[in-house]
Amino acid sequence: MVDRRGCVKVTDFGIARRLRETTSRISRTGDEGTPAYKAPEMLEGQKIGKRADIYSFGVAAYEMVTGRVPFTGTGMELMYRVLKAEMPPVEADEVQVGVEGMDTGEVAERLTAVFRRCLAKETEKRYASCEEFVSAVYAAVGAEVAEAAGADKTLNQLCKAVEKAVAKQRRLLVSATKSMIGTPGAGTPTVKRAGTPFAAVGLARKRAERDELVKAAEGAEARGDLAEAVSLLEEALRVLRSEELEDRLEETRRRYEEYRKHRKAAETAEKAGNLEEALSQYKSALQFNPSSSFLKTRVEELGKELAEREKERRRKARVQALREKLEQARRDGDWHRVFALCDKLERLGVDVESERREAQRRTLDAQRALRKAKLAWQEGNPEAAKALMDEVKKHSPWLWRKNEDFASAVEHRAKCYSYHRLAQEAEKRGNINEALKWYRKLLRLSEDAPWRDSVKSVVVQLESLIAKRRRRLVFISIIVVAVASVASVAAWYWWHRAQQKRELIACWRRLREVVAERKWAEARRVAAEILKLHGDNSAARQIANFRWGKYLTEQKVLRGHKSDVESVSWSPDGRYLASGGGGGYLVIREGPRLVPVGYGEVRVWDAKENFKCIARLREHTRCVTSVSWSPDGRYLASASWDATVRIWDVKQGFKCIATLRLARGASTCVWSPDGRYLAVNVSPDDAKAAAVFAVQQNFKCVARLSGHSHWVRSVSWSPDGRYLTSASLDKTVRIWNAKQNFKYVATLYGHTDWVLLVSWSPDGRHMASAPGGCTLRASECKWAPVGCEVRIWDAKQDFRCVAKLRGHALWVFSVSWSPDGRYLASGSWDKTVRIWDAKQNFKCSARLRAHTDYVWSVAWSPDGRYLASGSYDKTVRIWGVSQEKVQQLLNAIDAEIKKLTK
Missing domain, CATH: 1.25.40 (Serine Threonine Protein Phosphatase 5, Tetratricopeptide repeat)
Known part of the structure; x- marks a missing residue:
């Protein structure tokens, strides 16, 4: 504001307060300054300094340059723009340069950069002082500023601006005052003081x-x-x-x-x-x-420039089209058209002098070659005339087409001469077939020629000569082919016989190896191959039909257990045998007394080291009732009456890596064929339900097979891993589908007493179950007609009893199928192990009586070489075919090999 004395006073900033005032408000509205001029930190309520004043000064300077404030709006809209929006750039038509020749657009860009730094949102990015900001503004508009007197100059300019504003305010005041003064007559003006406030x-x-x-x-x-x-x-x-x-x-x-x-x-x-x-x-x-004169000028200039461009584009398109026609005319040899197109292109300002000269040269060459061709035709040299006409076609296809009749006649006569010459040359070389080929082509071209009859007679003579030669060659070929066929058949016969003999010798040697290793399942397979190659052979047939289960004798007695051996199991590779049972008692001190404590024990025997005991696992606190190897041989599981199943890692030296807690003592633990699951006859929370533990989930219980009304005594997997079978003391066998989340499938009734065990044959055809009486049943599994359903143990059709194995005097507590599924071994409390032959309707073929007490467990080795049995007499006995019988078989095999190698 300006007072009557011309002094300028700044008010309404809302940032000053009297020192003696006690109120916290510094303005009537509470706002500290005009929002459009306030720095962002003032709007956010942060600490302010001199850079906030530099920001406000920059807003005023921006308004002085552009005539507008950088951020407009009301209330929250204005506050948001000050805090977040980017400053609008300075336009080129809003500035004036200080140096002649400078571009206003460039000056606008410089000023935009200066103001954006001054109005930066971050305090530290702004100018440090007003002098630095003013110097940057002058530098942007091209004005020279003396560094030493920069402050004085700026002050003088501000004073001049203030003086101009004061003068302007005074003129406006005088004008407004005059409008309020009345003029009643021609006299001196009088101010209307009373009537005008x-x-x-x-x-x-x-x-x-x-x-x-x-x-x-x-x-x-x-x-x-x-x-x-x-x-x-x-x-x-x-x-x-x-x-x-x-x-x-x-x-x-x-x-x-x-x-x-x-x-x-x-x-x-x-x-x-x-x-x-x-x-x-x-x-x-x-x-x-x-x-806007600028816009009008630019519209006019751009219109002219676009018109020129369109004109040039049309000219280029016309030139391009004429160029394409010119190239097509050159390819066609139409040189007259080439001359016309060259004239049009020259009128468009295109240099085509080289094309014109080429057209003239090619036209002259074609005319010259045509004259020579006609002269050669008249002289009777059609081949030379054809070569000249080809040259005419090369230089000017248009001229060649104009003389096409003459060119066709020349080409026809030249071909006739060429075929006749080639036929004569072939006759001189004695190549009758090639000569006949050329004469035939000449005959096809000589329809109206005077030499047609002579050529035809020559063709007939050559054809008759070739026919005679062909008949002679056919006769000779038949003889050669017959001799060669006989020789090849004889050679193949002797080669095939020698090859068969070599294969037979290899099979006999392989058979000797597997018999020496007592791998009877492999020996039967090799013997069957020998019978296919050799036909009927007594030695091979003896081994193929060898009932090795009948000749089992005791091979080894494993001692070391302190109590009964209730379970035996072979590793998948047949190298290790695990046996589990009671370990005896340990005496520990409890205060002043010595207390005996029983424990379970698992022993591991190495078959390759003459069944040496390599590990003794004693972490169970009661008798071990079952041991089972995983299909990959990595883990060994053991179940015990202490209500636990322990998992031992073979690669870590039989370290116990997991302990599964159960509701009561377990009698069976079995791995699934794929090694993903471990089935136990007791679940963690129910003594009457079996359980399935997932290996990949850290042996978590994933299924609980409940349904039996009494304790589950045994579980067994089908060979394909699809079904899990459970036998219970409730006199039933239940089937569970492992592929459908262990869904219940069927119940097999018929046993009149407890079902102590169940076991599938390796081929999945038979399933053996043993009741609490003295009879062993083998049941046959058949597929139901429906694709995915299995109907098991149907009383009339599917699950029928095919054999009742009688012979044991007391309960049967363990069965085991041989790897080939032919034999079934059973261990009983009558201290014997019996071998049943499945091919002879499960007839008992052997009875092993070496044990002195109950036989708890039996197990065949994976290769069928050994049968292991564990007994209450604290021993594990290894059974195998006697050495005398093996030697008899080896002698018979050696005799056959000797016959073949003579």
């Missing part, structure tokens, strides 16, 4: 100032300077508000924004080389600012 004088002054600003805005709009018009209208609106002026300002501002948007898009398109888009955008901008 002081507020009316101020309102008149504001209206006059507003009208002057509106008039200036109209002038700026007439010059096409919408930015200046918007700035003046905003200033007029701040002087005195009116709805009409607000609407006018809003319309002018909208036109200015549209004008800026289209002009910026036009400049971007022009820089990218898209003149059509630039012209369209300039025209759109001209609709919102029709008084």
Whole structure:
């Protein structure tokens, strides 16, 4: 504000307070300054410093340059723009350069960079002082500023600006005062003091100032300077508000924004080389600012440039089309058309002198060759004439087509001469077939020729001669083929016989190896191959039908267990034998007393080291009832009456890696064929339900097979791993489908007493179950007609009893199938092991009586070489075919090998 003495006073900043005031408010509204000029840290309530004043000074300087504040709006919209939005750039038509020849666009870009640094959101990125900011502004507009006197110059300029503002305010005040003074006559003017209040004088002054600003805005709009018009209208609106002026300002501002948007898009398109888009955008901008001389000039210039481009494009397209026609005419040899196209291209300003010279040269060459060809034809040399006509076709296809009849006659006569010459040359070489080929071609060309009859007679003579030679060759070929066939058949016969003999010798030697190793299942397979190769052979047939289960004798007695051996199991490779049972008692001290404590023990025997005991596992606290190897031989599982199943890692030296807690003592643990699951006859929470543990889930119980009404005594997997069978003391056997999340399938009834065990044969055809009486049953599994359903143990069809194995005097507690499924071994409390032959309707073929007490467990080795049995007499006995019988078989095999190698 300016007082009557001309002094400038700054008010309404809301940032000053009297020192003696106790109130915390520093303004009536509580706002500290005008929001459009406030720094972001002031709006956020952060700590402020001198850089906040530099930000406010930058806003004022931006308004002085562009005529508008950088961020507009009201309330929260204005606050959001100050905090987040980017400062609008300075336009080229809003600045004036200080050096002649400088580009306004470049100056606008420099000023934009200066103001964006001054108005940075982060405090540390702004200028450190106002002097640095002013120097940057002068440098951007091209004005020279003396570094030593920079502060004085800036102060002088500010003083001059203030003086101009004061003078302007005084003129407006005088004008407003005069409008309020009356003139009743020609005398001296008299001020109407009584009838006009002081507020009316101020309102008149504001209206006059507003009208002057509106008039200036109209002038700026007439010059096409919408930015200046918007700035003046905003200033007029701040002087005195009116709805009409607000609407006018809003319309002018909208036109200015549209004008800026289209002009910026036009400049971007022009820089990218898209003149059509630039012209369209300039025209759109001209609709919102029709008084802009710059836009009119650019529209006119771009229109002319686009017209020139279109004209040049059409000329190039015309030239390209004529070029393509010229190339086609050159390929066709139409040199007259080439001359015409060259004339058109020359009129378009294209240099075609080389094409014209080529057309002249090729035309002369073609005419010259045509004259020579006609001369050679007249001289009776058609081959030379044909070569010359080919040259004419090469130089000028158009001229060749014009003389096509002559060229065809020349070509026909030349072919006849050529065929006749080639036929005579073939006759001289004695190649009758080739001569006949050329004479036949000559005959086809000589339909109206005078030499046709002579050529025909020559062809007939040559054909008869060739027929005679062919008949002679056919006879000789038949004889040669017959002799060769006989020789090849004889050679194949002797080679095949020698090859068969070699294969037979190899099979006998292989049979000797497997018999020596007592691998009877493999020996039977090799013997069957020998019977296929050799036919009927007594030695091979003896081994193929060898009932090795009948000749089992005791081979080894394993001692070391302190109590009964209740379970034996072979590793998948047949090297190790695990046996489990009671380990005896340990004496421990409890206070002053010595207390005996029983424990279970698992022993591991190495078959390759003469069944040496290599491990003793004693972590069970009661008798071990079952041991089982995983299919890959990595783990050994042991079940015990101490209500646990322990998992031992073979690769870690039989270290116990998991302990499965059960509801009561377990009697059976069995691995699934794929090694993914371990089935136990007791679950962790139910003594009458079996359980399945998942190996890949850290031996988590994934299935609980409940349904039996009494304790489950035994579980067994089918060979394909599809079914799990459970035998219970409730006199039933239940089938569970492992592929369907262990869903219950069927129940097998028929036993009249406890079912102590169940076991599948290796081929999955038979299933053996032993009741609590003295009879062993073998049941046959058949597939149901429906694809995925299995009907097991149907009383009439599917699950029927095919054999009742009688012979044991007491309960049968263990059965084991041989690897080939032929024999079934059973161990009983009658201290014997019996061998049943499945091929002879499960007839008992052997009875082993070496044990002195109950036989708890039996197990065949994977190769069928040994049968292991564990007994209450604290021993494990190994049974195998006697050495005398093995030696008899080896002697018979050696005799056969000796016959073949003579």
